[in-house]
Amino acid sequence: ELQSIIGNGYAVMYIIAQKLVAKSLEDGYLVGSRGSVGSSLAATMSDITEVNPMPPHYLCKKCRYNEFLTDGVYGSGIDLPDKKCPVCGELLRKDGQDIPFEVFLGFEGDKEPDIDLNFAGEYQSVAHKYTEELFGKGKVFKAGTIGTIATKTAYGFVKKFMEEKERQVSRYEINRLINGCTGVKRTTGQHPGGIMVVPQNNDIHEFTPVQKPANDGNTDVTTTHFDYHAISGRLLKLDILGHDAPSTLKFLQELTHIDPVGIPLDDKETMSIFTSADALNLLENKEYFDIGSIGIPEFGTKFVRQMLADTKPTTFSELVRISGLSHGTDVWVNNAQELVKSGVAELKDVISTRDDIMNYLIQKGLPNKNAFKIMENVRKGKGLREEDVDLMKNSNVPEWYIDSCNKIKYMFPKAHAAAYVMMSYRIAYFKVHHPLAFYASYFTNKVVDFDSELICQWPLQVRKRIKELCGNSNKLKQKEKDQLTVLEVAYEMYSRGFSFEKIDIYRSEPKRFVIEGKKLLCPLLSLQGLGETAALSLAEERGKTTFLSMEDMLTRTKMPKKIIVKLMENCCMESLPETNQLEMFSLQ
Numbered sequence: 001e002l003q004s005i006i007g008n009g010y011a012v013m014y015i016i017a018q019k020l021v022a023k024s025l026e027d028g029y030l031v032g033s034r035g036s037v038g039s040s041l042a043a044t045m046s047d048i049t050e051v052n053p054m055p056p057h058y059l060c061k062k063c064r065y066n067e068f069l070t071d072g073v074y075g076s077g078i079d080l081p082d083k084k085c086p087v088c089g090e091l092l093r094k095d096g097q098d099i100p101f102e103v104f105l106g107f108e109g110d111k112e113p114d115i116d117l118n119f120a121g122e123y124q125s126v127a128h129k130y131t132e133e134l135f136g137k138g139k140v141f142k143a144g145t146i147g148t149i150a151t152k153t154a155y156g157f158v159k160k161f162m163e164e165k166e167r168q169v170s171r172y173e174i175n176r177l178i179n180g181c182t183g184v185k186r187t188t189g190q191h192p193g194g195i196m197v198v199p200q201n202n203d204i205h206e207f208t209p210v211q212k213p214a215n216d217g218n219t220d221v222t223t224t225h226f227d228y229h230a231i232s233g234r235l236l237k238l239d240i241l242g243h244d245a246p247s248t249l250k251f252l253q254e255l256t257h258i259d260p261v262g263i264p265l266d267d268k269e270t271m272s273i274f275t276s277a278d279a280l281n282l283l284e285n286k287e288y289f290d291i292g293s294i295g296i297p298e299f300g301t302k303f304v305r306q307m308l309a310d311t312k313p314t315t316f317s318e319l320v321r322i323s324g325l326s327h328g329t330d331v332w333v334n335n336a337q338e339l340v341k342s343g344v345a346e347l348k349d350v351i352s353t354r355d356d357i358m359n360y361l362i363q364k365g366l367p368n369k370n371a372f373k374i375m376e377n378v379r380k381g382k383g384l385r386e387e388d389v390d391l392m393k394n395s396n397v398p399e400w401y402i403d404s405c406n407k408i409k410y411m412f413p414k415a416h417a418a419a420y421v422m423m424s425y426r427i428a429y430f431k432v433h434h435p436l437a438f439y440a441s442y443f444t445n446k447v448v449d450f451d452s453e454l455i456c457q458w459p460l461q462v463r464k465r466i467k468e469l470c471g472n473s474n475k476l477k478q479k480e481k482d483q484l485t486v487l488e489v490a491y492e493m494y495s496r497g498f499s500f501e502k503i504d505i506y507r508s509e510p511k512r513f514v515i516e517g518k519k520l521l522c523p524l525l526s527l528q529g530l531g532e533t534a535a536l537s538l539a540e541e542r543g544k545t546t547f548l549s550m551e552d553m554l555t556r557t558k559m560p561k562k563i564i565v566k567l568m569e570n571c572c573m574e575s576l577p578e579t580n581q582l583e584m585f586s587l588q
Contacts, residue, residue: 001042001101004109016134016197016238017115018046023130024119028253030246030260032118032423034239038415039099039355048115050261051418052077053099058092060085065092075317075348076418078265094266097320097418103355103375104415107368118243120250124193127240131195141210142221143194143228143237147187154181189213190223193241196231207231245297245423248441252430255437255515260426265316270429274299274319275312279432285463285495295442295489296431298323298424307332311340311347316421323417323424324353329381329409336404344400351404353414354379364395374405381409439493440513440520447511449482450490452526453570456502459494462487493520503527503571506542510535527563527570534559551579 005011021031025047037043038051056077057068065087074080077096085092105111119127132140149157158177162169190213198204209225228237249260269279273292280292291308293299299308299319304326313319325332336350351357354375361371374388383406384392392402431438443450455462469476469484476484490500501521508514511532514521524535534557541547541556550564557564 001040004105005042008105008109010105010113013113013115013236014042014046014048017043017048017117019134020117020127020130020240021048024123024127027123027126029120029123029250030423032243032245033419034116034118034241034416035114036104036413036415037113037115038097038419039101039104039413041101043115049415049419050422051097051099051415052095053101053415054096055098056080056094056096058083058094060088060090060092062090063088068096076315076320078316097414099355099414099418100359102368102372103358103413107372114239116239116241118241118246120246121242121244122247124240124242128195131197131238131240135197136200138204139198139200141196141198141204142213142223143191143196144208144211144224144226145189145191146185146227147189148183149181149186151178151182154178157181188223188225190221191228193239194228195238195240196224196228197236197238207234244445245427248297248427248445249423251441251444252427252434252437255440256430256434258434263426263429265422265425267429267432269432270425271314271316273428273432274308275314280435280492280496282492282495283497285491289492289495292431293428294485294492295438296424296428298326298420299428300485310337313347316425318347319421319425320414320417321347321352323421324412324414325350327412327417328352330407331411335407339400339404351401351408351411353417354411355414357405360401361392361395361397364392364397366391366395378405378408379411435493435496436498436515436518436520439489439498440515442489443486443520444512444523446482446486447523447525449479449486450522450526451483451528452500452503452522453528455487455490456500456522459491462491462494466491503567505538505567505571506546510539527566529566530559530563534563549577549579
């Protein structure tokens with residue numbers, strides 16, 4: 001690995017990533033890795049990723065005894081049975097995801113690597129700022145993007161133009177004009193986490209003009225004017241992305257004082273929620289919840305829950321396979337799903353991640369380079385060439401496997417899937433063993449979709465709204481889809497014997513749910529229509545002195561009167577008078 005990394009000049013990327021991750025860990029935030037970097041042992045050893053790409057193995061942290069299992073029986077070291085060290089008697093650590101390094105850099109180290117990192121959403125800006133500390137002012141810029149006109153938008157432009165000019169043209173002329181407009185630059189923007197780094201002896205203007213986003217001269221953000229794709233071969237691009245999972249784990253650690261890194265990834269009760277809801281100890285509505293993974297990142301959607309029901313995973317390696325299958329395009333639906341259902345292949349045999357293809361073909365006797373190239377073509381949706389098919393048939397690769405390769409449009413790397421599952425599994429552990437902490441963190445992340453007026457009424461009202469949304473599932477807007485998931489998690493929480501406390505303008509946090517006994521106190525922001533600015537203003541003003549009247553609250557918080565009235569109707573507090581003035585009544 002080091003020969004490929006250092007020999008091809010990629011060592012600097014590793015050092016930069018290591019410094020960024022170390023800074024985040026020092027500040028108390030875990031970092032998740034994306035892409036294939038988890039297939040590099042050098043990245044694991046330098047703490048860039050926590051995914052260990054070696055074969056499944058045992059390791060004694062006390063005396064350094066180790067034992068590797070390379071017979072292929074276990075897909076992940078986490079699935080190994082517990083075992084004590086034969087030398088000193090300590091319980092052995094289990095690790096290893098069995099991921100080939102060649103997926104990252106190729107067999108000859110000639111594939112350009114890409115180290116993508118998932119930082120906590122609230123920490124992302126800190127990480128971006130730290131890159132400027134590392135490289136110096138004027139050497140770090142946000143990666144610019146160019147927004148182009150989409151086909152549907154172009155169609156709207158053409159139709160409107162024809163109507164305004166009162167012209168009648170054939171559909172062929174309309175299509176010609178649409179094709180002419182499609183792809184034309186419409187606006188500029190910025191990559192959500194892309195950072196372009198300029199070498200010390202160069203100036204940014206040697207590569208691209210720069211600009212302030214939205215033409216705002218006061219912002220300290222500067223973006224490249226040219227699209228980052230056009231200059232990424234000349235400048236180093238770092239992907240410092242924001243993600244919910246590290247934020248969630250940070251919040252859970254604050255609530256429970258449990259370090260997420262120490263959570264056992266082979267906990268049996270946690271594993272069971274991916275096939276049933278028994279470990280949640282539901283007191284009622286058991287018929288509604290057949291899988292306990294609602295609200296768990298990567299495993300909470302209806303689509304993935306159905307995958308779990310179809311495949312019934314019982315090991316960590318199977319969860320990694322399901323993550324790969326769910327993130328690919330044409331990998332599960334009309335492909336692996338049919339193979340599993342019909343009994344042609346088992347879950348462990350179907351193609352779930354791009355690494356599976358290369359490993360399988362090498363085992364079948366194909367040359368390493370050919371196996372790698374086939375994997376690269378398939379994962380990019382290019383399918384198989386005739387010579388590839390002949391090579392595979394000569395090596396006795398079954399017909400169903402060849403057909404499966406030709407259907408795939410995009411595939412996840414195994415290292416990416418493993419990193420996601422590790423984060424998700426830790427969150428699932430809290431759901432099983434520290435339920436209120438889990439629900440508090442989940443709803444805090446989804447507070448904009450949480451309707452406290454509806455959810456605090458009664459479980460039956462929540463169930464009624466779920467039925468309404470499910471009955472209209474084909475026509476739901478994204479906002480309604482997000483609300484449906486939140487309602488399902490709230491209904492599950494009720495079913496476990498917990499409940500919600502209505503907003504209290506003096507006790508509620510602006511954005512976070514607070515645990516009070518067996519209840520969650522709703523935050524101010526969970527009242528639909530009350531924005532973040534208003535919630536923060538209300539929290540600030542209440543700290544100064546109590547509100548005397550609605551007029552007093554209106555003046556001090558600058559909130560619209562209708563929102564204040566809504567607060568009065570939905571809050572656990574005594575109603576306030578309209579004004580500060582006392583009305584005098586005289587007896588006749």
